Amino acid sequence: MTIVTVLLAAAVLLGLGTWGVLSQQSFVMIMMGFELAINGIMLAAAGVWRFTSGGAPRGQVLVIVAMLVMAVEAAIGFALVVAVYRARQQDTTEGIAELSR
Amino acid sequence: MTGLATDLAFWTFAVAAAWFGWRVFRTDSMVRATFCLLASFLNVGAIMVLLLAEYLGVAMFFMMGVEMVVMAIFMVAFMMNPAGLNPMQMVHQPRAAVAVGIGAATGLAVVAAVADLPPAALLDEAGTIRALGNELMGSSMLLMEVVGVTLVATMVGAVVLSSASGRYGRADTGSVPPLLDPDDPDSRPDLASADGQDDAHAGHGGHGGHGGHG
Numbered sequence: 554m555t556i557v558t559v560l561l562a563a564a565v566l567l568g569l570g571t572w573g574v575l576s577q578q579s580f581v582m583i584m585m586g587f588e589l590a591i592n593g594i595m596l597a598a599a600g601v602w603r604f605t606s607g608g609a610p611r612g613q614v615l616v617i618v619a620m621l622v623m624a625v626e627a628a629i630g631f632a633l634v635v636a637v638y639r640a641r642q643q644d645t646t647e648g649i650a651e652l653s654r
Numbered sequence: 655m656t657g658l659a660t661d662l663a664f665w666t667f668a669v670a671a672a673w674f675g676w677r678v679f680r681t682d683s684m685v686r687a688t689f690c691l692l693a694s695f696l697n698v699g700a701i702m703v704l705l706l707a708e709y710l711g712v713a714m715f716f717m718m719g720v721e722m723v724v725m726a727i728f729m730v731a732f733m734m735n736p737a738g739l740n741p742m743q744m745v746h747q748p749r750a751a752v753a754v755g756i757g758a759a760t761g762l763a764v765v766a767a768v769a770d771l772p773p774a775a776l777l778d779e780a781g782t783i784r785a786l787g788n789e790l791m792g793s794s795m796l797l798m799e800v801v802g803v804t805l806v807a808t809m810v811g812a813v814v815l816s817s818a819s820g821r822y823g824r825a826d827t828g829s830v831p832p833l834l835d836p837d838d839p840d841s842r843p844d845l846a847s848a849d850g851q852d853d854a855h856a857g858h859g860g861h862g863g864h865g866g867h868g
Binding site: 554556557558559560561562563564565566567568569570571572573574575576577578579580581582584585586588589592595596599600601602603604605606607608610611613614616617618620621623624625627628629631632633634635636638639642644645646647 | 660661664665668671672675676678679684687688691694695698701702704705706707709710713714717721724725728729732733744745746747748750751752754755756757758759760761762763765766767771772773774775776777778779781782785786788789790794797798801804805808809811812813814815816818831
């Protein structure tokens with residue numbers, strides 16, 4: 554376990570998340586893609602903290618901020634899904650395509 | 655743990671995290687996808703414990719356990735195929751997405767392999783949690799307070815966005831229900847008459863009575 558292997562694992566998770574975000578149609582599945590990508594980001598931050606910081610705790614605080622981003626994304630994302638469903642009865646990106654015009 | 659055992663555990667967790675992350679978007683059941691994502695998070699949490707960031711790893715276990723259960727409930731509520739009994743393919747631009755995903759992962763992997771990150775081993779391996787606690791309650795206190803206020807604002811925002819009624823009346827006023835049969839434009843259910851029936855059953859007269867349902 555070195556910084557390179559940890560960052561490789563994080564890169565794979567971020568790539569999988571990117572693939573999911575771009576390929577999925579359902580809002581909830583897109584949010585899961587974002588979460589997977591943030592998962593990789595947190596792993597990368599923890600790895601960089603472990604191997605290059607000498608133990609400075611601010612590196613771990615950065616991971617906590619990433620966790621905050623994930624929590625806010627999930628809560629507001631679900632609220633938006635509910636709001637869109639109430640207004641349009643849609644839960645896929647194709648269902649609200651008029652937003653792109 | 656010895657170096658070899660740590661390496662073995664790391665690779666096991668890393669491969670499991672990536673495999674479950676891949677299964678999230680390949681399984682037919684949305685609930686199964688949610689729990690695959692949870693498994694991916696738990697494996698990353700385990701790697702964090704291996705990285706001696708025990709606080710973060712355990713926080714991942716608890717936070718993701720709760721978050722993914724909430725997500726599973728949303729899956730059952732919103733998805734047309736929650737049980738995974740039928741094959742499901744709900745994707746767009748699949749090839750471009752795969753290309754971008756592989757490109758992102760490859761690019762970051764190249765950066766990770768090529769970058770010359772200066773190594774600095776942990777000075778106090780046993781005291782990482784104590785150091786983090788002192789940091790959070792000390793010089794990073796302002797940041798933690800911002801985190802707390804942000805979460806409160808998120809709660810308020812989520813309630814405002816998702817509530818059925820707001821300052822200007824019901825949120826679904828003017829909404830259009832989907833067609834029951836996508837090919838038949840006459841198959842749109844009539845929400846207004848359904849509402850009227852509900853009101854009649856409940857003994858309310860008109861929309862003014864909606865508050866009584868709560």
